[in-house]
Amino acid sequence: MIRPKQISLFGIPRTARSTIRIRFNSSSATPPKPRSRGTKWAQRGAITAGIITGLWVCDDKLNASAVTRSLKTAYIGLLCTLDYKINFSPSKADQIEALHERVASRLKWVIDTNQGLYLKLGQALGLQAALLPKPYREAFGHVFDRAPAVSYDEVIGVFQKDLSINPLDVFQTFSEEPLASASIAQVHKATLHPKIGGEGKVVAVKVQKPAIEKQMEWDLFSYRALMWVSEKLFDMPNCLLTSMPNSAKYVSSQMRLETSFRNEANNARRCSELLAQTPELRDDVYVPKVYGEAEGCIESDRIMVMEWVDGCRLNDRQQLEKWNLDLRETMDLAISTMSAMTFSWGFIHCDPHPGNILVRPHPTKKGKPQIVLIDHGLYISLPxxxxxxxxxxxxxxxxxxxxxxxxxxxxxxxxxxxxxxxxxxxxxxxxxxxxKKQKEKVPxxxxxxxxxxxxxxxxxxxxxxxxxxxxxxxxxxxxxxxxxxxxxxxxxxxxxxxxxxxxxxxxxxxxxxxxxxxxxxxxxxxxxxxxxxxxxxxxxxxxxxxxxxxxxxxxxxxxxxxxxxxxxxxxxxxxxxxxxxxxxxxxxxx
Structure with missing residues (x-):
């Protein structure tokens, strides 16, 4: 009987490999010591921390911290929801005020930390704070203050990304420091080249903060999610939470429009046209001219150029009296303008706070006021x-x-x-x-x-x-x-x-x-x-x-x-x- 040949692997006969294995097993070499459970957890923790740090850095540098902001919102939303579910009860009626203070403080922290569109959303809530408990009125009172500005380098970045130019490529002068800063944008003072607006024409250049573009959809998603959770868990009418039916979607669409400066430019032009068709107002109310591509200037969704107009805020009583302008005439003009928009035009400037309604001495009517309307980002049309x-x-x-x-x-x-x-x-x-109702005495x-x-x-x-x-x-x-x-x-x-x-x-x-x-x-x-x-x-x-x-x-x-x-x-x-x-x-x- 013929025995089969021994099969070899890597040139080593099977019998030889068995011998090697036996010798290794019988040698005095000690096998590696198994890792302890603590060491394994430490290694896993280090790896997890490294991944989280890497993701955080990527989100911060490439995505303007959009995900991080949403996670903060989700955390605060969950914390507030649990706090209300656990502590808003008849047995803790004497602690309701403290509960409101905790929740209001957390919401204020989210708005202050995230800034950007959160300031706009905070303003929407702040305008409804009159119906909320006192802690909320105090928490949202600050959201109408001046917002922090971004650096000039970031402004240059917006120009380069949108138009592939620098500000000084299209303007004779351009102020590096903004003259005003809001939640979405900031305003710089500049002068046009003579071929566009005449010699030394002064303009206001509105530049959107670069982070808004990356943060917007994440922020609006977080907002809609919070409104949905609030409505479902607390059985509150949606219009009470944010002041209108189907409000979360509607607010989101309005926010998108408000971040489009092309839309704002169109609103300003239409407002100016409607004023020209209103004899009672056309000489006494003014909308600064918008310079766009039609005028040989620049425009994009994040950059808008407008005529510069000097004036004081509508509520600056001291300056109005200094100019000897009649307060009643001034206020009558402002109210008539909003009333004409509402009842005659059906096209309404929905942010008529004192900073958006300027007053100046009338250019042609001595001793008379002229109203100047600015910031045309938020309009509604009435069916x-x-x-x-x-x-x-x-x-x-x-x-x-x-x-x-x-x-x-x-x-x-x-x-x-x-x-x-x-x-x-x-x-x-x-x-x-x-x-007349009979008043009943109730406990x-x-x-x-x-x-x-x-x-x-x-x-x-x-x-x-x-x-x-x-x-x-x-x-x-x-x-x-x-x-x-x-x-x-x-x-x-x-x-x-x-x-x-x-x-x-x-x-x-x-x-x-x-x-x-x-x-x-x-x-x-x-x-x-x-x-x-x-x-x-x-x-x-x-x-x-x-x-x-x-x-x-x-x-x-x-x-x-x-x-x-x-x-x-x-x-x-x-x-x-x-x-x-x-x-x-x-x-x-x-």
């Missing part, structure tokens, strides 16, 4: 049907047409009695229903009970959230800002009456067809005349009371507060009595 309803509502309030007021409220999904609805629209106490409630009851009442009031026009919230915000501007100047203007007159004009223009006796019949014709009479009488009475208040202020120095201050106090008292809401909106006065 025709809504604008007609809004005009009708304002006019109906002054002719005491209660059925019409209630019809519009129901159409907008708001279950509110006519008196409270009217007061909320006008931002002043207003009675259209004269029926004092804990903070927990008050806040639970408030939530339920607000949910009931907003009986069909999806019907609430999102434009209504922006309009109310604009009205409150203009009321605050009036307050800061000592309430020289009769805001409600002036707005009502523009609303009446808008109502008349919205009517289709003839309103003659032959066209509408005797009944409708007589009602039109009666409504017009009541409207004029109501305005006359309010004007008389307003005049009396101004005289009282003038001749009684001890009398503190102007017309708007008194209206605001009465409105706050009404809100507390009707809803238990303690309104404190001093944030609008900043």
């Amino acid at each position: 025709r049907e809504f604008r007609e309803d809004y005009c009708t509502l304002w006019r109906s309030l002054f002719v005491l047409d209660v059925p019409k007021i209630e019809t519009i409220a129901r159409k907008w999904g708001i279950a509110l009695d006519a008196n409270m609805f009217a007061s909320a629209i006008l931002l002043r106490p207003f009675q259209v229903n004269k029926g 004092e409630k804990s903070q927990y009970e008050q806040q639970v009851e408030l939530k339920e009442r607000m949910k009931k009031m907003l009986e069909n959230e999806q019907l609430i026009p999102r434009e209504l919230i922006f309009l109310t915000r604009c009205q409150r800002m203009m009321q605050a501007n009036n307050q800061l100047l000592g309430s020289p203007s009769s805001r409600v009456n002036l707005t009502a007159r523009w609303a009446s004009t808008g109502y008349t223009n919205s009517l289709t067809g003839s309103r003659s006796l032959n066209s509408v019949g005797i009944s409708t014709w007589l009602k039109d005349r009666l409504d017009a009479f009541i409207f004029k009488c109501t305005l006359g009475i309010v004007d008389l009371v307003f005049w009396f208040t101004l005289k009282k202020q003038r001749f009684l120095p001890k009398e503190k507060g102007g017309w708007e201050d008194k209206l605001q106090k009465q409105f706050e008292a009404m809100a507390k009595e009707e809803f238990g809401i303690e309104i404190d909106d001093t944030v609008f006065l900043g």
